[in-house]
Amino acid sequence: MAEKITGYTSEMCQQAMIDELKELFRDMKFTGQEGEKPLKIFKQFIPSPTDDDDDVDTNRSNFPCIIVSRTSGEVVNEKDPQLVLLQLIICCYDPKTDRQGYEDTGNIIEAIMQHFKRKPVFGEAFKVGYPRKWDLSDDDMDFYYWGIVNLICETPNTLKNEEVEALI
Known part of the structure; x- marks a missing residue:
């Protein structure tokens, strides 16, 4: 039987990032299929479609969105924090022929970069x-x-090596 997971985890880091982004973009609206709409934020994946894309051209669509994907992690030694790579995948929608939808995407990127600075x-x-x-x-x-x-995120290292601790 596996031991209980204790301490901070990469999943906790991912969820905290989702909560942070929801707060950051709470009052902002972006171009949607039927006008301005809030940004949707998803964990790891966009939800699977449940119909025949009936919502693709309505504001019920999943876009614009950020997908917070936890892609990899690394622990260099027993004292350093776990480093977790979170990829924030941004997709915006703009049906206009002047193709300026990249501006919303760029503005979301800048908001994220400035916020974490x-x-x-x-x-x-x-x-x-x-x-x-x-x-x-x-x-x-x-x-x-x-x-x-x-974003490379540091997850606190609060666990001790139990074998070493038992010798102390």
Whole structure:
């Protein structure tokens, strides 16, 4: 039987990031299928469609959104925090022919980058470290504009090596 998970986990870091982003974008609206709408934030994946895309051209669509994806982690030694790579995958929607939808994506990226410059600690325990990277996709995906922010987050290391502790 597996031991109980204790201490801070990468999943807790991911959930804290989702909560932080919901608060950051709470009062902001972006271009939607039927006008301005709030940004949706998803954990790990966009929900699977349950119909025949009936909502794709309505404000019930999942876009614009941020997908908070927990992609990898690393513990360098027993004293350092776990480093968790969170990828914030951003997708905005803009049906206009002037193709300015990338501006919403860019503005979301800038809001995230500036927020964590001012306030790197989130969820009262996790910290966004460096480097912090972002990218805008130049793929031609009619009406959908994608970007990504890669954040390396420090998860507190509160666990002790029980074998060593028993010897002390």
